[in-house]
Amino acid sequence: MHSHTRPDPRLLQFIRALPKAELHLHIEGTLEPELMFELARRNGIELPYPTVEALRAAYRFDDLQSFLDLYYAGAGVLIQEADFYDMTMAYLRRAQRDGIVHAEIMFDPQTHTARGVPMETVFAGIGRALRDARDTLGVSGYLLLSFLRHLPEADAFSTLEQALPLRDRYQDIWMGIGLDSAEKGNPPEKFARVFARCRELGFRLVAHAGEEGPAAYVRDALDILRVERIDHGVRSEEDPDLMRRLAQEKVPLTVCPLSNLRLCVFPSLEDHNLARMLRQGLMVTVNSDDPAYFGGYLADNYLACAESLGLDEAELATLAGNSIRASFLPPEQKAQWLARLPATA
Ligand SMILES: Nc1ncnc2[nH]cnc12
Numbered sequence: 001m002h003s004h005t006r007p008d009p010r011l012l013q014f015i016r017a018l019p020k021a022e023l024h025l026h027i028e029g030t031l032e033p034e035l036m037f038e039l040a041r042r043n044g045i046e047l048p049y050p051t052v053e054a055l056r057a058a059y060r061f062d063d064l065q066s067f068l069d070l071y072y073a074g075a076g077v078l079i080q081e082a083d084f085y086d087m088t089m090a091y092l093r094r095a096q097r098d099g100i101v102h103a104e105i106m107f108d109p110q111t112h113t114a115r116g117v118p119m120e121t122v123f124a125g126i127g128r129a130l131r132d133a134r135d136t137l138g139v140s141g142y143l144l145l146s147f148l149r150h151l152p153e154a155d156a157f158s159t160l161e162q163a164l165p166l167r168d169r170y171q172d173i174w175m176g177i178g179l180d181s182a183e184k185g186n187p188p189e190k191f192a193r194v195f196a197r198c199r200e201l202g203f204r205l206v207a208h209a210g211e212e213g214p215a216a217y218v219r220d221a222l223d224i225l226r227v228e229r230i231d232h233g234v235r236s237e238e239d240p241d242l243m244r245r246l247a248q249e250k251v252p253l254t255v256c257p258l259s260n261l262r263l264c265v266f267p268s269l270e271d272h273n274l275a276r277m278l279r280q281g282l283m284v285t286v287n288s289d290d291p292a293y294f295g296g297y298l299a300d301n302y303l304a305c306a307e308s309l310g311l312d313e314a315e316l317a318t319l320a321g322n323s324i325r326a327s328f329l330p331p332e333q334k335a336q337w338l339a340r341l342p343a344t345a
């Protein structure tokens with residue numbers, strides 16, 4: 001992954017020791033090939049690859065869509081509550097090792113309900129893992145139910161209707177709503193009505209914008225969907241007025257550097273705009289997006305950026321501090337984690 005330098009173990013140790021929140025993570029994107037094969041066997045499903053190695057070798061992407069095709073196919077092995085539990089627990093164990101104290105996890109229920117998996121099964125498996133991790137690993141977690149933007153808004157409304165009866169049972173974890181999948185040609189305004197409804201219902205709102213789509217989608221996600229955070233947002237840089245606004249309003253951007261590299265949003269990590277945006281005073285955070293597909297979990301993303309962009313320890317601590325500030329944790333929990341960071345963070 002790091003073509004120029006060998007990873008510095010002392011720097012990795014420093015990164016892991018910073019209390020961090022992960023705010024942009026698709027739980028279906030944490031399904032490692034080994035577990036995918038195990039679940040396929042458990043559920044009597046045949047995968048179109050003979051081995052783990054052959055599957056991993058297929059993870060070479062040209063753009064977002066070429067990734068999404070494999071990602072939705074891979075999720076087809078998730079059938080039973082235990083499958084969702086095992087996948088989520090595996091992520092949370094890794095998260096703990098990386099020094100993640102809080103994770104806000106997106107999931108795509110439409111990927112599962114369209115295959116006949118009940119909404120209850122999805123919530124039950126992920127939800128039980130989040131509660132077990134809180135109790136046994138000391139990692140807290142929230143859920144963000146994400147709508148698939150390549151599907152019609154009517155499908156998002158019916159997904160919301162299917163999930164709402166579960167809200168009381170998952171009140172401690174289901175905090176918000178997101179918007180993901182193919183961005184180009186699926187602008188924020190397509191989901192204006194369902195986001196307005198979610199806002200009335202009291203959900204926290206986020207949306208992917210400015211990953212492959214234009215800066216105008218970032219502005220529309222803020223003004224039309226009224227989201228509190230932008231997932232990715234890296235193409236905001238093409239609009240100087242928008243950049244000034246993001247800095248002034250401290251709008252959090254959940255940037256995913258290794259994802260952007262693998263999906264060819266930037267030609268190399270050295271060309272990534274994370275450091276430029278940070279140094280311009282934007283509220284940027286670092287996240288892993290779909291770590292099983294993009295070759296790195298959260299600490300790998302921090303380390304790769306430190307090495308490719310020359311981030312120093314103070315900047316790494318600022319990124320960790322931003323992740324806590326931009327989370328949906330209550331103020332007293334934010335203060336508790338911020339107190340454990342260097343004073344410069
Ligand atoms: N990076 C990404 N962009 C849009 N949709 C996604 N779903 C999973 N990962 C995604």
Ligand SMILES: [Zn+2]
Nearest residue numbers: 026180231289
């Ligand atoms: Zn994403």
